[in-house]
Ligand SMILES: Nc1ncnc2c1ncn2[C@@H]1O[C@H](COP(=O)(O)OP(=O)(O)OP(=O)(O)O)[C@@H](O)[C@H]1O
């Protein structure tokens with residue numbers, strides 16, 4: 064009896080050790096990559112780097128201002144497009160889960176989530192770039208917005224579905240019309256969940272290159288026009304990292320570092336939001 | 345002079361094909377406390393939710409027959425207006441978790457976008473919380489979230505929220521079944537005071553509670569209103585054998 068117990072204990076100890084070891088093992092490459100990007104990138108970053116466009120080959124200096132501005136603009140416009148559409152669809156799905164429309168749009172959302180980003184780029188190319196006859200930042204924003212949608216929709220839906228039905232009944236029993244119940248009670252109560260879904264979707268798309276290849280294209284000059292081609296951080300990294308010049312490689316490392324910081328900050332802010340603004344039900 | 349507030353005649357309600365309220369005719373007088381009793385599933389909640397038009401919010405739910413608030417057919421009024429006039433308190437306390445205690449009390453105004461000077465709102469909040477016997481306990485923490493209160497306090501907050509709209513009638517669906525005995529007795533105490541200004545209809549499974557708080561009792565059985573009489577009469581000499589069986593515990 065004693066001996067059997069002992070063997071069991073050893074077994075479970077070994078098993079635990081194995082799990083910890085494997086968990087540790089997979090984080091090592093991740094940490095190595097992160098440290099490498101930081102090491103290579105952090106030295107590039109200074110005020111000049113952030114405020115100047117890339118220098119021609121052979122000239123010293125140069126920065127990523129065009130890509131930084133481009134990424135921020137395109138992601139901002141994409142977010143503005145995706146938020147209303149995503150939240151409203153999410154509300155529809157959580158409010159009418161058993162309708163046919165909800166079933167099929169839910170299915171579409173799931174499929175959309177699995178569509179490779181390059182395909183979305185091609186679709187937007189056919190829809191907007193070709194008819195318009197020009198690559199444009201706005202078409203890039205549309206492609207990014209389409210990529211954000213499934214995340215925003217699903218997180219909104221799941222957040223709202225967790226709210227107790229008694230909440231809605233309480234508001235309705237006070238004579239509050241349905242649309243006000245949604246706007247004033249349901250959405251505010253799910254606010255932190257919806258917001259963190261939006262933040263995560265931004266973090267997800269900010270590093271996307273593929274949907275921008277046929278839409279926003281890229282631009283080695285600083286541009287603020289949504290109707291013209293525009294540079295973005297991931298696209299700049301893609302073009303400069305594959306170039307044969309060391310200066311350009313350094314630029315790409317610096318841009319990678321900035322991108323990494325964006326994603327990191329977005330994730331941290333999301334965690335803080337969910338913790339701080341979570342409403343106790 | 346007694347005055348009928350809620351009256352129904354041959355009132356029916358369904359969930360799809362399921363006929364759950366059958367030919368109910370009742371007349372409820374002003375400033376009385378009515379207890380509604382009956383075995384589980386007999387249609388008490390459904391009837392109650394018809395009175396403030398909450399029943400129809402469930403997909404497939406229908407109702408037919410006459411149901412009046414004073415002389416007006418409830419089912420011909422605007423449901424929003426009906427719900428202003430007929431408040432409701434639920435089984436589980438359900439204050440709005442995103443609102444402070446203060447805003448919870450005036451939620452009926454705030455959520456409907458009704459504007460008023462702050463002083464008037466202050467007034468309503470103090471008056472309603474006082475009527476709900478909660479003012480003393482929360483007057484220093486009005487701007488804390490309502491969900492920080494205990495279950496019993498939350499239920500009284502929900503009562504204050506209903507009172508704030510100055511309804512004619514307040515419906516209670518098993519208002520104390522989620523509360524501990526002390527909270528229960530504080531809510532019961534309240535019924536006596538609320539009776540001065542409102543008509544209360546209370547669904548309860550607790551016979552002692554019905555005996556303690558109500559003037560009249562309605563006994564439902566399988567969707568029918570079997571008996572409606574003074575509570576004393578009902579508990580001492582019920583006229584229907586089904587009522588008698590129920591109160592003597594011969595079936596549940
Ligand atoms: N949302 C619903 N959808 C469909 N049928 C329902 C729904 N709610 C209740 N019913 C049915 O209506 C009948 C009456 O239910 P109701 O809730 O009115 O009973 P009750 O008297 O309040 O019971 P309890 O004492 O358990 O609360 C039940 O047979 C139930 O199956």
Ligand SMILES: [Mg+2]
Pocket residue numbers: 388389390517
């Ligand atoms: Mg019930």
